[in-house]
């Protein structure tokens with residue numbers, strides 16, 4: 140767990156706990172034993188601490204926080220022990236020094252980092268604060284503004300920045316361990332007092348109080364309902380107001396508050412869920428462990444609308460050469476200008492000294508209207524608008540033109556992958572890649588396999604997501620896949636609530652207070668109401684294909700609301716037309732204001748349909764919207780469309796603005812309690828028997844009958860026979 144060696148006057152302690160040298164109880168014990176051994180050996184004059192496999196340490200074991208067998212050994216005590224050593228201790232930081240890992244390095248008297256190393260205190264992203272005296276040592280080392288920034292955002296900083304801040308003493312391009320041993324030998328005999336951070340004063344600012352009060356406002360604003368950033372702030376402020384020992388006590392109190400919080404549990408679950416979702420499996424038995432991806436050395440994007448532009452930008456940023464194709468020169472030129480603008484903006488955002496974006500080189504980015512240019516690419520992403528006939532025509536062409544091994548991806552948010560694949564002679568290479576807008580910003584990539592998609596194709600799409608720095612989540616093929624399928628009943632409830640007496644701004648406020656970045660009506664206005672309108676027309680739910688005599692508020696025996704159709708028929712498509720569920724300052728404007736026109740439309744609508752408006756409280760708004768979404772999630776799991784609740788949660792956090800500190804919809808359901816979710820769905824479905832989305836799914840009923848089993852056990856309650864595939 141930690142290896143002890145000599146070199147010859149320097150004791151070398153190597154942290155060893157693959158893959159990222161987390162600080163388990165055994166690691167901490169071995170580190171302590173190593174320090175004691177070095178202290179007791181008169182021939183040892185200095186100590187060097189490094190990590191196995193080119194990584195210093197990723198800090199405490201996140202899986203251990205919720206475990207009843209949480210290590211009792213105090214990391215803080217060990218950091219103090221390192222600092223109080225009478226022999227100089229040097230940290231050799233390779234790869235990563237994060238969280239408790241960086242706190243160990245802060246206890247050392249000197250720090251040497253490899254140029255590619257990254258350092259940070261990401262505890263805040265796990266709902267915690269650096270609880271091993273990091274909030275007290277870091278401000279003493281690099282000053283309050285920089286420490287506050289690192290601790291309240293959790294960002295990882297590169298070694299070069301760490302050097303500028305004074306966080307490390309030396310940055311090396313070659314062997315870090317050797318450089319650290321050299322430094323250790325050099326400093327033998329030098330006084331250690333000035334190197335002990337607990338003894339240093341916090342550097343003064345001209346007006347610390349003013350700085351802190353402005354910083355607090357900023358931290359609160361960025362926190363968006365999350366508790367940890369505020370408590371991180373309080374811990375750093377304590378460092379400016381108290382002696383070290385009192386600051387440590389305050390840090391400990393604040394840490395304990397966070398450790399037992401629901402937010403910390405949710406954020407730690409979200410971290411692990413993201414890793415779990417990378418381990419994909421399909422009901423057919425394909426899995427991440429056996430499938431091998433194909434290399435993607437070049438790609439093509441078809442269609443340079445909003446989605447295509449973002450996808451091209453993402454590929455260029457990932458250093459993958461791209462051919463961008465449009466149907467004619469006019470569209471091509473418009474698309475080219477837009478892509479160049481996006482890339483220029485991205486280039487400006489890049490760190491000084493980082494690799495530059497090579498987008499002016501035609502070998503890296505080529506614009507064309509010639510399909511033949513796609514002949515040699517390894518992967519094509521079709522991103523034309525949602526029209527099955529058009530997509531099939533394109534895929535037919537691709538299967539004739541592209542080289543045999545090329546992966547054929549379709550960017551669709553709902554269309555049937557199997558039907559698209561049927562237009563090709565190689566359905567095993569066809570896969571859905573559902574990007575989220577803006578595609579160069581949003582982290583989620585929903586990866587949809589069809590009936591014939593090969594494991595290699597899935598593995599290649601997952602690998603592509605990684606290359607694009609996105610979270611790829613593999614799901615099965617059904618209408619709306621996972622994300623949009625769960626979204627339909629949520630938005631449907633929101634509209635039904637308007638029919639019954641609520642207003643868009645009331646519904647949005649409740650869901651935004653819950654933590655969503657934007658509520659369902661502001662979201663629809665942003666996405667464009669015409670998108671759903673076209674889809675409903677295609678499904679025969681509205682428009683001329685609806686049989687005469689169909690009741691306005693019913694389709695196929697189920698409740699239907701024509702309200703969104705009425706808005707579209709009045710030319711209200713949302714932000715782009717300056718009017719939708721809200722009014723905006725102009726077409727394309729972004730400031731939503733409640734619209735009296737809409738309020739009177741709602742009043743008239745209720746009159747026409749004989750609906751007696753009623754006051755709808757926050758609880759009903761929240762429960763009907765969220766529980767119908769969650770209910771659909773259970774149906775998706777039962778059908779084998781996703782292989783676990785973590786997948787659904789990762790999709791919602793990264794693609795739909797679900798508040799991460801609430802862990803995702805399925806985790807949230809587990810915290811509310813499945814019997815309670817079920818009871819509420821029963822109540823609402825009795826009141827609205829014509830709404831199938833409120834009728835509890837069989838899987839939810841099965842789980843609730845057991846009580847409230849832990850989320851990681853849910854899938855074990857699904858019998859093989861109930862899987863759809």
Ligand SMILES: CC/C=C/CC(=O)SCCNC(=O)CCNC(=O)[C@H](O)C(C)(C)COP(=O)(O)OP(=O)(O)OC[C@H]1O[C@@H](n2cnc3c(N)ncnc32)[C@H](O)[C@@H]1OP(=O)(O)O
Pocket residue numbers: 158159161197198199200201202214215235237238239240261262265268269270271411414415
């Ligand atoms: C009082 C004590 C308080 C202590 C506070 C702390 O130290 S809290 C922990 C702070 N550390 C972090 O938040 C680091 C979290 N990890 C990461 O950011 C990344 O994993 C990484 C270290 C930058 C590596 O990223 P990469 O993309 O290369 O790999 P993965 O993310 O897939 O990770 C590889 C496997 O390692 C597991 N893992 C990583 N960090 C931890 C951790 N701190 N605890 C437990 N496990 C960790 C990760 O889950 C992966 O494992 P799999 O089995 O493959 O899922």
